Amino acid sequence: MKRSRRVRDHLLVGLTAMAVVVILGMLALILFDVVRGGLGRLSWRFLTAAPEQGMTEGGIFPAIYGTAIMTLLMTVAVMPVGVTTAVYLHEYAPPGSKLAALVRIAVNNLAGVPSIVFGLFGLGFLVQFVGGGMDRLFNGGELRWGQPALIWASLTLAVLTLPVVIVSTEEALRAVPKDHRMASLALGATKSQTLWRVVLPGALPGILTGAVLAVSRGAGEVAPILFTGAAYYLPDLPHGLSGQFMHLGYHIYVLATQSPDVDATLPLLYSTVLVLLMLTFTLNLTAVAIRARTRRRAGAAAH
Amino acid sequence: MTSAFTEGPRPKLQAKGLTVRYGRKTAVDDVSLDLGDRQVTALIGPSGCGKSTFLRALNRMNDLIPGATHEGAVLLDGQNIFERELDPVDLRRRVGMVFQRSNPFPKSIYENVAYGLRVGGVRDRAVLDRQVERSLTAAALWDEVRDRLDESALALSGGQQQRLCIARALAVEPEVLLMDEPASALDPIATAKIEELVHELKTRYTIVIVTHNMQQAARVSDVTAFFYMGELVEIGPTERMFTAPRERRTEDYVTGKFG
């Protein structure tokens, strides 16, 4: 082989490897910077106390609490719908069904809708149509539900994370060997019994992965909750579904762009970012771990 | 081409002009035969000859394959299994199946065997306990697992898993047992145990066994049916089928000229 050809080859391969290095390097840079800036303030008190002195002291517990409550509500809303939709697509839809194809197209497109448009949906449909309607029906027109609220933000994010749950669950259903379904039916079980006793239990790890990924998205997405329920400073923790709430991601946004004294609030900001990052990383790693273990088990069981 | 056989004990299952198609491809072509009560009937033939499809028709597992259609009838104790009044779910309780590759559920040994009973509505723990013991005993597995019923079924060896699947099928007290190459994935010792088991079980159950191993068919069955390209070529007492078959194709297959 000609020497120039070999040199050119090595050069180009080197370039592609460099691309990987740059990407990984940026990731490392971000992590390093956030850890360096945020580790100082990180403490048990930071995680459990409320912010004080205009966000320069204290902690971010209300934001953690708000994020947790909201993602909990979101998960309760999205899991049944997402899992059932995946069950429909994989177990019940006849092959070649036009309806199922339509559902798939819809889910695919749902995954691509910009997050701010979800915010508009939350505002236009949930806050005003449903919330406003509820106020007219139950409150005699008094404003309670027709405004940004915990429940609407949670439901907005539930719709946003629906594709995540559907895809994970379908993957999990596919991993359950067809043999098991056959064996169950051959023993005189009905389709729904087979689903409930054999298929869903077998798909549980994958379904869990979907839940974990959904929570990770929910904790990090800010655009959909900008005007559907998130608030910057609330004196109390949210006590009802109709109140507003603090949120880690939203807190970071406001602190970074609208702080009256940037330097004074910077340490709190960095630590908040660190907390959010640690949270999403832990969740994503958990999902990856569950997925890896399922793949290994599926490989071993396929004898 | 049809080939009928009526001799000996009354037939438990009867196929009458059964044809099964997958889309345009005909897998079973106008087959009529009788399966004698408490006998072992072996279905032999080269791969793709339709014997497994025929077997699956007997408990309507073909219903689950999209695009599969059938003509003709299958009578269980005189009643057509395809008629609307008979729920396939009930049929499969009376006609059990053991698959080629053992497929225990990822549950405990106990729960595997008890599965069919639970979905059938049996909740009484005492009844389940007793039935689990009876079935595992009938499958010659009880002594090996009696102390570890709560352990995962996947921890058993291949041969044990297959016997577990047999126990699982027996737990619902079927009348017919369909076995699709039950020992093909097992070593010789495990295979011998399965064959012994079949011999024991035939005193209580009607057994139909698909096998590509002719020696196994000869050892295990009372009646043998030879399938070729979807047709039933010949059926008769096993001894005669292997020593003095009437059809030329049967003789060719049995003597190993093709297959």
Add this chain to the structure above:
Amino acid sequence: MVSYTGLSPAVTITVEPARARKRQRREKLVSALVTLVGLSGIAAVVLIFVFVGKEALPLFTDAATHAEAGLDKMFWPQIVRAGKPAVFMWQPVSTVPKISMVPLFLGTLKITAVAMLLAVPFGVAAAVWVSEFAPRRLQEIIKPVIELLAGIPSVVLGFFALVVLATTLQDTLGFTYRLNAFLAGVGLALAITPVIFTVTEDALAAVPRSYREGSLALGATRLETALRVVLPAAAPGVLAAVVLGLGRAIGETMIVLMASGNAALVSPGIGDSARSLSATIAAEMGEVVVGSTHYRLLFFIGVELFLVTFVLNSVASAWVRRLMRRVSGAGVPQ
């Protein structure tokens, strides 16, 4: 071996026609319920389109609103000050509202262009290296790590751009404005590179091994195989990756909101501040009066974004399907 002496059946699972009918009814009910819930995906998309569009509709149906903010005002240059030439301006909050969408489209274009020019080469090149040259063990480490990058919330990337990159870039590249289109584009690139990487890598992995082996057997190097055989074979998938990345870039809000400077300008320079469509909605919705023309305009921008990403998504899906047909069909020996 213990012999099993036959006893009369200890258990009979009763077979009554009534029970069978009840069971069948239950199965039908479950099936209907599951199908109904399964339609929720369609319902969600329809609801989003309907209710976002509903708030924007009066722009076209209501005469008064239409006079204030018709399509001509949105896209044609308007005379803002007597005696001066017509301009494109977005300044809805002012005595004379100026509602040209052109600065917003331009801002989106600039920022997206910067992001794509960075993300596509890096993403595709990295995918090529990982898929074609990296040893197995490294593959299994690098892919999840890059997925980790994908898991970083965009608000954190916006924070990083705003707090860390802005000053650095301004110092090294001498920008007049600290927050500008270029910065936003870089931040955006951080967000979409993992997307382009993952989809491209999947597409490359889908190419059958026989293609590579055939090429190597003819004496080509691995690089030549990658560039001349594998990449072209995976082309629909790679293009789909680019299109998906584009869709993400156009719709992304937080990074742009935090890093672009949010100035709705019409200028060619990427060192100038800019405003994107999605950032506009995010920035202005908080202070707008419900039902006002401004409010409806913001919803209309939402409709525009929805349609654009809808089209891009459909194109990307079609290309992925084409790729799958191509590689699975060609796997059959002729």
